[in-house]
Each structure stands twice: as C-alpha cells, then as structure tokens.
Amino acid sequence: MARYRTGLNYAYLSEDAxxxxxxxxxxxxxxPGFQVPFSGxxxxxxxxxxxxxxxxxxSLIGPGDVLKxxxxxxxxxxxAVSIRDFLAKTAFxxxxxxxxxxxxxxxxxxxxxxxLKEGQIMVYQVPIxxxxxxxxxxxxxxxxxxxxxxxxxxxxxLYEDVTRHGExxxxxxxxxxxxxxxxxxxxxxxxxxxxxxxxxxxLHLFGAGREKRVYAVPPHCEVESLAxxxxxxxxxxxxxxxxxxxxxxxxxxxxxxxxxxGRVFVCSDSAHCRxxxxxLQGAELPRAEKEEK
Amino acid sequence: xxxxxxxxxxxxxxxxxxDPALSAQAAFRAALRAFAAPALPVEMDFASLxxxxxxxxxxxxxxxxxxxxxxxxxxxxxxxxxxxxxLSFHGGVAKVAPEEAFFVFAAAExxxxxxxxxxxxxxxxxxxxxxxxxxxxLTGKEGGVKYWASGPGIKEPRLWAxxxxxxxxxxxxxxxxxxxxxxxxxxxTGPNLLMGLPRTTLLERA
Numbered sequence: 361m362a363r364y365r366t367g368l369n370y371a372y373l374s375e376d377a378x379x380x381x382x383x384x385x386x387x388x389x390x391x392p393g394f395q396v397p398f399s400g401x402x403x404x405x406x407x408x409x410x411x412x413x414x415x416x417x418x419s420l421i422g423p424g425d426v427l428k429x430x431x432x433x434x435x436x437x438x439x440a441v442s443i444r445d446f447l448a449k450t451a452f453x454x455x456x457x458x459x460x461x462x463x464x465x466x467x468x469x470x471x472x473x474x475x476l477k478e479g480q481i482m483v484y485q486v487p488i489x490x491x492x493x494x495x496x497x498x499x500x501x502x503x504x505x506x507x508x509x510x511x512x513x514x515x516x517x518l519y520e521d522v523t524r525h526g527e528x529x530x531x532x533x534x535x536x537x538x539x540x541x542x543x544x545x546x547x548x549x550x551x552x553x554x555x556x557x558x559x560x561x562x563l564h565l566f567g568a569g570r571e572k573r574v575y576a577v578p579p580h581c582e583v584e585s586l587a588x589x590x591x592x593x594x595x596x597x598x599x600x601x602x603x604x605x606x607x608x609x610x611x612x613x614x615x616x617x618x619x620x621x622g623r624v625f626v627c628s629d630s631a632h633c634r635x636x637x638x639x640l641q642g643a644e645l646p647r648a649e650k651e652e653k
Numbered sequence: 654x655x656x657x658x659x660x661x662x663x664x665x666x667x668x669x670x671x672d673p674a675l676s677a678q679a680a681f682r683a684a685l686r687a688f689a690a691p692a693l694p695v696e697m698d699f700a701s702l703x704x705x706x707x708x709x710x711x712x713x714x715x716x717x718x719x720x721x722x723x724x725x726x727x728x729x730x731x732x733x734x735x736x737x738x739x740l741s742f743h744g745g746v747a748k749v750a751p752e753e754a755f756f757v758f759a760a761a762e763x764x765x766x767x768x769x770x771x772x773x774x775x776x777x778x779x780x781x782x783x784x785x786x787x788x789x790x791l792t793g794k795e796g797g798v799k800y801w802a803s804g805p806g807i808k809e810p811r812l813w814a815x816x817x818x819x820x821x822x823x824x825x826x827x828x829x830x831x832x833x834x835x836x837x838x839x840x841x842t843g844p845n846l847l848m849g850l851p852r853t854t855l856l857e858r859a
Contacts, residue, residue: 370674376722382681383720383755387780389688390838390851392805396780420685422678507776539805539853541834561808563689578689578853581805 371418371451377401381419381574385565388576393538394506395489400572410443410468411569413485417447417466420481420565425453428462433470433611433628440468457631469532471553473610473632476562478579484547486568489575491535491545511543514586522591531596537584538577546583552595552611557583600625605636668704669743670718676702680715687840687849692802692813692856694791695847709736712842713758716786721746721756728754730764754783761789762818768825771837779834782852791843793817799859806851812859823856830854 369375384398403411421427427447431440435457443466448455456462459474466483476482488494492502495513505511514535521529534551538544546554547566557564557577564577577583587593601608603624610632612625627633670676683697699711707714713733717740721727726747729737740746751757751766759765765787774782793816800823803810815823818841829852830836836852 370678375673375677378677378681379720379722380724382685383725384780386684386688386720386784386838387782389685389806390853391779391834392853394779394834420678420682422675422682503777563685578805580808 368450371421371447372404373401373415373418377415378419381415381567384574385416385419385576388565388574389563389578391542392578392581393542393544393575395568395573395575398572398574400569403569404446405442407570408487409439410466410485412567412571412574413466413468413483413569414443414446414567415569416483416565416567416574417464418451420483421447421451421453421464423452425451425463426461427451427453427455428457428459428465428472428631429455429467430465430470430472430629430631431468432613433472433632434630436630457634459631469548469550470611470628471549471556473627473629476556476560478561480562482562482564484549484564484566486545486547486566486573487570488533489545489566489568489571489573491533491543506542509541511537511586514543515588518586518588518591522588528587528591528593534593535586537582537586539581540584543586544575544577544583550596550611551585551593552597554583554585554593555595559583598625602627602633602636605633605640607633607636666742667707667739669707670702670715671704676715677719680719683847684716684719684840684849687847688838688851689806689849691804691806691849691851691854692811693848694843695849697845697847699845707736708739709733709758710788710842710844712845712847713786713788714739716840716842716847717746717756717758718744720784723747725755726753727756727758728766730757730759730761730766732760732764733758755781757783757785759785759787761793762787762822765822768822768829768837773829773832773835773837776835779836782835783837785837785839786842787818787839788842790815790817790841791846791848796820800856801859802854802856804851804853804855806849807854813856826850827856 380398384396388396429440429444431437444455459472464481468485490502518528532550533548535543561579566575585593598612604626611628613628683695687695699715723745726749728751752770771783795816798820799814801810802813839850841848
C-alpha cells in the first residue's frame with residue numbers, strides 16, 4: 361500500500377492478525393471480565409513493553425482517532441513516547457496529551473484523573489491477566505476455578521493481609537468482580553484507580569501480549585473491588601499534595617530529589633498536573649506539606 | 654471453460670472492501686459500538702465501504718469480511734447461500750453447518766436455525782460460542798411487544814420495540830442466555846443499521 365508510505369500494513373498488524381484480535385474483543389465485551397484467548401503476534405518491541413495493548417489498539421484504530429498514550433500516568437516517558445510514535449507513524453492518527461480530546465487512550469498502569477466520557481476507549485497493557493495466577497500457577501486449574509466461580513483463594517489472600525498487616529495491603533492490581541461473575545485483574549493500576557472502573561461510561565479493553573489474552577469491561581458495568589464487610593475496600597489517599605500543582609486529590613508519585621534523601625510528591629498524571637498549573641498561573645499554590653526529615 | 658466464461662464468473666464475484674484495512678476498521682468499530690451499547694441501533698453507511706455492492710446486504714458482508722475467515726467459519730441461511738462464493742473469494746471464509754459455525758448469518762428470523770442448535774460455548778470457554786447476524790430485524794413490522802433492555806453497556810433501562818422479530822424468538826434467546834456465561838450473541842441488522850444484543854442484555858416485557 362504505497363499511499364501509507366511505511367512499507368507496512370495500516371497500523372502494522374496484518375489484516376489476518378487484526379481479525380483474530382477483533383473476534384476476541386467482541387466476545388470479551390459480550391462476557392465482561394472473561395479472559396478470551398487469541399493467537400497474538402510478535403510485535404516490534406519486547407514482551408513487557410505493551411505488546412498486548414498495542415495489538416488491541418492496532419486492531420481498533422483508524423485515521424479519524426485521536427490517541428493518547430500514558431505510562432504510569434505520564435505522557436512523556438519512554439514507553440509512552442515510543443508507542444505513541446509507533447502508532448502515529450503506522451496508523452496516521454492524531455495524537456494528544458489531553459484526556460478529554462482522546463478517542464483511544466492506551467495505558468500502562470494508570471487511569472487518567474480527568475473523568476472518562478461516553479465513546480472513549482481505554483486500552484490497558486497487561487502483564488499477568490489472571491488474578492489467580494500467583495495463588496494457583498496451573499492454567500488449567502485456573503480455568504476451572506473461573507468456570508466454577510470459585511474465588512475462595514482470592515479472599516484467603518486478602519484475609520492473610522488483614523491478619524498480617526491489620527488491613528488489606530494490596531495496593532495495586534487489586535482484584536475486582538466484573539458484572540458479578542468473573543474475578544478480574546485490573547492490570548497493575550493502583551487500587552486508587554479501581555473505583556474509576558465501576559459504571560464507567562467508557563469501554564475498557566485489556567490486552568496481555570505474552571499471555572495472549574484479552575478481556576473487557578463494557579461501559580456502565582458493575583465492577584466491585586473484593587473486600588470484606590468488616591474490612592471494606594478503601595481506595596486510599598496519600599495525605600500529601602502535589603509539589604507542582606498542589607492537588608491533594610490526585611494519585612501522587614514520590615520522587616527523591618537530592619542526595620540527602622529529600623523527597624517530594626508530584627502528580628502521576630502529567631497532563632492533569634500541567635493543566636492545573638496552567639489554570640492556576642499567578643495564583644498561589646495550595647501549600648505542599650513537606651515531610652519532616 | 655472458455656475465457657469469456659471465466660471472466661463472467663469473476664464478474665459474478667463482485668468487488669470487496671474499497672480499502673481492505675480502513676473499510677474493515679470502520680466496520681469493526683461500528684460492531685464494537687453496537688456490543689458496547691446494546692439495544693441501540695448504530696447507523697453507518699456500510700455500502701460506502703465496498704467498491705461494488707456485494708451480493709448480500711452490505712452490513713452483513715462487512716461483518717463477514719471483518720470477522721470470519723478460514724479459522725472462524727460461517728453458516729449462511731438458504732437465501733444467502735449465493736453469497737458463499739463471494740465470501741470464499743474475498744475472505745477465505747469456510748462454510749459449515751449451523752451447529753459448527755462461529756458466525757451464523759440469517760436473512761430473517763424465519764430462516765434462522767433454532768437457537769438451541771447453535772454453539773453456546775462451555776463453562777471453561779464461553780467465548781467458543783456462536784454469533785448470530787440476523788437481517789430484516791430492525792426495519793420489519795413492529796411486533797407490538799416492547800421490552801426493557803438492561804445490563805452492561807446500558808446506563809438506564811432502555812425501552813425497545815423490536816421490529817421483524819417475534820416474541821417467541823426473543824423468549825428462545827432468553828432461555829439460552831439464562832445459562833450465562835454460556836450463550837450466543839446477536840447482531841440485528843437492517844439497511845445501514847446494526848444493533849447488538851450480547852448475551853448479557855436482559856430483556857423484560859414492558
């Protein structure tokens with residue numbers, strides 16, 4: 361296809377490869393939270409760099425789409441920059457850093473702070489798709505447990521957290537029940553982001569490249585983080601404010617800033633932080649509470 | 654076979670997608686939208702995706718070329734049979750009996766095989782189930798019975814008045830999807846229209 365000028369098929373994947381992913385995605389949307397196997401392809405990047413997410417995005421994207429790619433919330437880190445560049449070059453789509461402008465948002469480990477809208481599609485890069493994997497390594501056994509809706513071991517894990525730490529300590533990749541049927545790994549997003557999945561107006565698609573699985577959370581779908589009635593789910597808060605924009609509500613990264621162990625907290629969502637700084641320009645920032653050394 | 658006969662056969666094949674990548678992408682996004690927002694018709698100019706009108710309705714031909722191939726087989730109902738050569742030539746699509754097919758194309762409810770015959774998947778692999786693409790279902794006669802549709806993808810229960818579909822067909826579907834996560838998923842199609850009824854959509858008589 362000369363007019364694409366890359367020597368590659370549109371969006372890199374062959375039409376046969378896209379068809380396989382597309383079939384799997386439709387079944388994934390029809391059976392929320394169920395992991396649908398697909399015959400994944402080699403991508404021009406190593407496993408662990410988002411090969412599953414890229415295959416899902418490549419099967420979705422068209423020239424009219426506006427793509428945002430984030431890595432741990434940031435638009436400007438290596439993984440995000442290289443994937444955005446790859447898809448912009450092979451799929452000829454517009455790219456953006458603004459959550460509100462994007463039609464497809466590919467993400468590694470975060471959901472943006474700006475609330476998602478109807479019609480938007482989130483694509484997650486997933487390392488380990490099965491929430492049971494670290495508790496029961498046998499694939500066949502896991503399939504049976506999902507088939508029987510037997511999630512006792514997940515609760516045992518959370519219970520052990522409570523007995524050891526006095527609270528549920530799992531802070532990311534926190535398992536959730538989708539449409540009251542399948543336990544799902546929301547990929548390693550912080551548990552802070554779990555509530556954003558519940559009844560979200562956007563479509564959420566998860567792609568695991570090495571494990572060759574896709575799964576989905578349709579819009580307006582029940583997603584309940586697992587917990588106990590006496591130890592309810594808590595999203596958690598940092599008790600700090602962003603050093604740059606002063607936000608006390610967003611998810612913060614802790615950064616070491618000098619050799620003396622000095623640390624500051626900044627927003628993980630770089631686009632959210634930038635927009636806040638621009639709108640606050642001139643105004644005094646809410647005070648960032650410094651940690652005592 | 655003479656040269657002119659051969660050329661005649663090629664002409665019968667018709668022409669496929671205008672752009673194999675972009676036409677397929679546009680059609681797939683319409684299908685994904687239909688499943689992500691069930692019981693809501695998705696409008697799309699499917700005919701514009703083809704260089705020449707295919708022998709079967711454009712919306713059905715688009716879904717067949719986007720989703721089916723040699724690995725995911727189709728069944729064509731009697732009045733769609735003639736499109737078999739078209740799909741084999743343009744999509745390498747394998748045709749099988751309804752109980753084996755992953756994609757079941759039926760021109761109208763009267764031609765659809767009994768739903769209980771179709772693949773429903775298994776407890777461990779509910780995804781290995783059929784998708785029914787049913788024509789004439791969005792523009793036909795209103796059946797008179799209205800339904801409240803609810804489930805994933807639907808924010809507030811949506812009132813839906815099916816056209817060209819009998820209450821007994823929807824009751825049959827209801828029985829099958831009650832075995833969730835097993836079940837079948839349905840695309841209802843009409844001229845330039847697509848509507849999704851994935852197995853999670855609950856229909857209650859209004």
